[in-house]
Amino acid sequence: MKPTANTRPDPEEIKELLQDDAASNPKTAKPADLKPGRGLDFLYDIPLQISVEVGRSKILLRDLLKMGEGYVIELDKLAGEPLDLYVNSRLIARGEAVMVGEKFGIRLTDVVSTSDRIENLG
Template sequence: MTAPTETNDAVARTLAARMIDHVEVELEAFVGAARMTVAELAALAPEAVVALEAPLNRAVELRLNGAAVARGELVAVGDRFGVRLTEIAP
């Protein structure tokens, strides 16, 4: 027979898990970075191209609160971009 405190703990964990399922988070896709001077930044105009310090075939990194949680490749999803996951952090 299960002790009442063990049952209460299990119920509390289940409720907490269900509550956290509804918390919204922001997941960011990091493609690459660029270094430039303030003058170069100020000189940017519409349709300017900023070269990123990343090769074309480099994996896109997904970050949750700044921490890498997955990697994948860019894909087209209709008229938008998406990321097909290839690796999920343990």
């Protein structure tokens, strides 16, 4: 089951993943603070920067200086390809653009697994 924006990962699952990582990587400090009874709820309030990428392109400085209103930049993605969703500059999902009232939104179609997201934090 893929987590949605309204669900939280199971704290026990996070604890197990962190402990497994610490056991398999001797250079990593052991998670001493992850004792039974100590919740991880304080982590849920950490602010994160979310960005959605439509595509990329490389240009020359001369082209940048020529830019003006109406200038078109060709991107590397085709129309209809999934958009990339980044959290703190790390890819965590792909999706499609949707309208939410008068604003743009993204409907997630492919989400990186919880264990991979936790692994990519460090």
